[in-house]
Amino acid sequence: xxxxxxxxxxxxxxxxxxxxxxxxxxxxxxxxxxxxxxxxxxxxxxxxxxxxxxxxxxxxxxxxxxxxxxxxxxxxxxxxxxxxxxxxxxxxxxxxxxxxxxxxxxxxxxxxxxxxxxxxxxxxxxxxxxxxxxxxxxxxxxxxxxxxxxxxxxxxxxxxxxxxxxxxxxxxxxxxxxxxxxxxxxxxxxxxxxxxxxxxxxxxxxxxxxxxxxxxxxxxxxxxxxxxxxxxxxxxxxxxxxxxxxxxxxxxxxxxxxxxxxxxxxxxxxxxxxxxxxxxxxxxxxxxxxxxxxxxxxxxxxxxxxxxxxxxxxxxxxxxxxxxxxxxxxx
Amino acid sequence: xxxxxxxxxxxxxxxxxxxxxxxxxxxxxxxxxxxxxxxxxxxxxxxxxxxxxxxxxxxxxxxxxxxxxxxxxxxxxxxxxxxxxxxxxxxxxxxxxxxxxxxxxxxxxxxxxxxxxxxxxxxxxxxxxxxxxxxxxxxxxxxxxxxxxxxxxxxxxxxxxxxxxxxxxxxxxxxxxxxxxxxxxxxxxxxxxxxxxxxxxxxxxxxxxxxxxxxxxxxxxxxxxxxxxxxxxxxxxxxxxxxxxxxxxxxxxxxxxxxxxxxxxxxxxxxxxxxxxxxxxxxxxxxxxxxxxxxxxxxxxxxxxxxxxxxxxxxxxxxxxxxxxxxxxxxxxxxxxxxxxxxxxxxxxxxxxxxxxxxxxxxxxxxxxxxxxxxxxxxxxxxxxxxxxxxxxxxxxxxxxxxxxxxxxxxxxxxxxxxxxxxxxxxxxxxxxxxxxxxxxxxxxxxxxxxxxxxxxxxxxxxxxxxxxxxxxxxxxxxxxxxxxxxxxxxxxxxxxxxxxxxxxxxxxxxxxxxxxxxxxxxxxxxxxxxxxxxxxxxxxxx
Numbered sequence: 001x002x003x004x005x006x007x008x009x010x011x012x013x014x015x016x017x018x019x020x021x022x023x024x025x026x027x028x029x030x031x032x033x034x035x036x037x038x039x040x041x042x043x044x045x046x047x048x049x050x051x052x053x054x055x056x057x058x059x060x061x062x063x064x065x066x067x068x069x070x071x072x073x074x075x076x077x078x079x080x081x082x083x084x085x086x087x088x089x090x091x092x093x094x095x096x097x098x099x100x101x102x103x104x105x106x107x108x109x110x111x112x113x114x115x116x117x118x119x120x121x122x123x124x125x126x127x128x129x130x131x132x133x134x135x136x137x138x139x140x141x142x143x144x145x146x147x148x149x150x151x152x153x154x155x156x157x158x159x160x161x162x163x164x165x166x167x168x169x170x171x172x173x174x175x176x177x178x179x180x181x182x183x184x185x186x187x188x189x190x191x192x193x194x195x196x197x198x199x200x201x202x203x204x205x206x207x208x209x210x211x212x213x214x215x216x217x218x219x220x221x222x223x224x225x226x227x228x229x230x231x232x233x234x235x236x237x238x239x240x241x242x243x244x245x246x247x248x249x250x251x252x253x254x255x256x257x258x259x260x261x262x263x264x265x266x267x268x269x270x271x272x273x274x275x276x277x278x279x280x281x282x283x284x285x286x287x288x289x290x291x292x293x294x295x296x297x298x299x300x301x302x303x304x305x306x307x308x309x310x311x312x313x314x315x316x317x318x319x320x321x322x323x324x325x326x327x328x329x330x331x
Numbered sequence: 332x333x334x335x336x337x338x339x340x341x342x343x344x345x346x347x348x349x350x351x352x353x354x355x356x357x358x359x360x361x362x363x364x365x366x367x368x369x370x371x372x373x374x375x376x377x378x379x380x381x382x383x384x385x386x387x388x389x390x391x392x393x394x395x396x397x398x399x400x401x402x403x404x405x406x407x408x409x410x411x412x413x414x415x416x417x418x419x420x421x422x423x424x425x426x427x428x429x430x431x432x433x434x435x436x437x438x439x440x441x442x443x444x445x446x447x448x449x450x451x452x453x454x455x456x457x458x459x460x461x462x463x464x465x466x467x468x469x470x471x472x473x474x475x476x477x478x479x480x481x482x483x484x485x486x487x488x489x490x491x492x493x494x495x496x497x498x499x500x501x502x503x504x505x506x507x508x509x510x511x512x513x514x515x516x517x518x519x520x521x522x523x524x525x526x527x528x529x530x531x532x533x534x535x536x537x538x539x540x541x542x543x544x545x546x547x548x549x550x551x552x553x554x555x556x557x558x559x560x561x562x563x564x565x566x567x568x569x570x571x572x573x574x575x576x577x578x579x580x581x582x583x584x585x586x587x588x589x590x591x592x593x594x595x596x597x598x599x600x601x602x603x604x605x606x607x608x609x610x611x612x613x614x615x616x617x618x619x620x621x622x623x624x625x626x627x628x629x630x631x632x633x634x635x636x637x638x639x640x641x642x643x644x645x646x647x648x649x650x651x652x653x654x655x656x657x658x659x660x661x662x663x664x665x666x667x668x669x670x671x672x673x674x675x676x677x678x679x680x681x682x683x684x685x686x687x688x689x690x691x692x693x694x695x696x697x698x699x700x701x702x703x704x705x706x707x708x709x710x711x712x713x714x715x716x717x718x719x720x721x722x723x724x725x726x727x728x729x730x731x732x733x734x735x736x737x738x739x740x741x742x743x744x745x746x747x748x749x750x751x752x753x754x755x756x757x758x759x760x761x762x763x764x765x766x767x768x769x770x771x772x773x774x775x776x777x778x779x780x781x782x783x784x785x786x787x788x789x790x791x792x793x794x795x796x797x798x799x800x801x802x803x804x805x806x807x808x809x810x811x812x813x814x815x816x817x818x819x820x821x822x823x824x825x826x827x828x829x830x831x832x833x834x835x836x837x838x839x840x841x842x843x844x845x846x847x848x849x850x851x852x853x854x855x856x857x858x859x860x861x862x863x864x865x866x867x868x869x870x871x872x873x874x
Contacts, residue, residue, distance in 0.1 A: 064655035
């Protein structure tokens, strides 16, 4: 009874919103499990070079005319019909080879690095752009709001994939040159930038709406009365209040970015060969769908698992940060 | 009773004999309609414009030029024979004048008589429509002046025709030995003189051939219908009533349809992941592979580092593993080191291959050593290729080979539609890349035109590697003056060897194509593979 009072009364009264959110998240076992799954995928991606050393190859090394001994039998890595070897469940060709005799497991892990790099980088770009635009449009209103909102409308009007393909193809050849910023056509920064810009639209709009409502709150009025300028109010008062909304969006943005990267790479407008990504791996496997289904299934499963993990984790984060959720004190 | 039984028995035997005789004597009906799938609609169905293999396979049996190729398999099919002309041309001693005479009494498929002056009209259409065939026909005297005049109905001074006698005299600016081959291209096929100076794909003009075009549905399909009045000596007539050609983009679907006998023939090889099962089940019964008159190679840009160094080019040749590329092409590649394909005058198999046996492992150690000696280690090389599965696989493989010998290769994949314009543009500065060539006509000249210094240009260059070897240029200039390819075959063979010795490029084989038929087609007797136009539609018949 004493313990219950201590927990129920003192704990709830003295816990901040972030700690409360963390507590709610910890109570969500499903979200935690999928969060752990995502962590495992990240760890696997980081371990790609180790697996490459173990398999004795690199993600781009072709082994078209090589042979391998399995159960005492010498077999072609790729037959003359271009049918690659399937999973061997050994270090070499653990998940089989692709049509060019490249080790699928090695490519899968390096592909994970690329997909995650692009997913995370694109999300950071989206956040940076969306928060800036949302704050400016929502707080300053007037012509700034009009310009930003119409700009977002224009980008919004394009189908995301089509816009991504158009930008991807256009920038693939000569890269991007804006002042001192120079990115070569084959760089992974190109798809990251494209996806980041496209993704920013989806976050900037709700953030603008939120800022519009926050700017009328008393604490903003108080800051203004104390002589705080627009920049200080935006950064010091409004930005911290956007944090929970932004945090809810992060896993979902990463998941969307990875999916979009997969789609763009599948269509040849994302990661450039011979760099692997799950999308390019699926694209390469389509022509051999019947004879070597592992080429599409394996990266497809990885893509699904990653996106699923991020979405469930994202749901958990949203539930945890939602102030309408019921607080259950620890027992 | 005895008589009755005997009578009945006799009647039974007699009826059986008559029945069997009737069965044995009945002609099998080999005509009828078949369905054919193509992966894409031809670039054009206008003979003045069509250039792709898909188009020419059909147009060859619809539009017969003055000269044509024999309807035969193998090297015999590369022999030029009279088409609408009565005989092969009489060529003047200086090689600049070609005299021909039209066969008597020939008519277009719409019944109109063929006139000698129709040839000049056909050439004017080529020039006016800026056809790919223009460079070949610009060799005719006065063709340049005609173009400059801007008058479509103007005169080409180098072509003289007489409709009453059927005489056609063609004068060239300078001797061009392969001009008979040019006259055998479908570009120059005769069309009625009122055929407009615009692309006639939607309503193809009447022609003279075993089949005529009908029911054209742009981007969807067309029919080849038997031309009943077609009768030219030594040129086969159609055996089928109709060949219905339909665009089916998915090769997997085409393969399944032919397998199930829902489709009678597919022009492309089966889908990559179905080749094995098709081979296993139908090889020699409904499926066969042929080596085409084509060459597959990687070009190396002589004007850019590191391939401006012969040692590096040789290193690349030493490092290439043709066995790997055979796998990339799913077995549909005949490995070899000649640039010229077999079956052409001038082809002499280079044996042993200068840089090692194509069927043995490559000499990577020697290649690395050469790159090291040349001081090219670590040099970045972008390898261009298209997104087609085989081309992409070959490009990625080649980039990896470069990395294995000390260079830093990275592939750059370009959409097929823009590929050759991109690598043929000097500003692209393409260092190396995938390339292939299917003959425009059956003479070595066609192949060597892409390594002739004269073919280098700033845009739309076909000499992607900027090969500019004075010895090759001089040999070709001399050989190409001779109308007889056989007479200069040694010159062509010398150029072929020189290309390899100087490592001007990296040839690795000739493409194989296949025919895959339904059970309805008479596979054993009615499926002739032509060296220039692939499957000969006039050979097709039903069982």
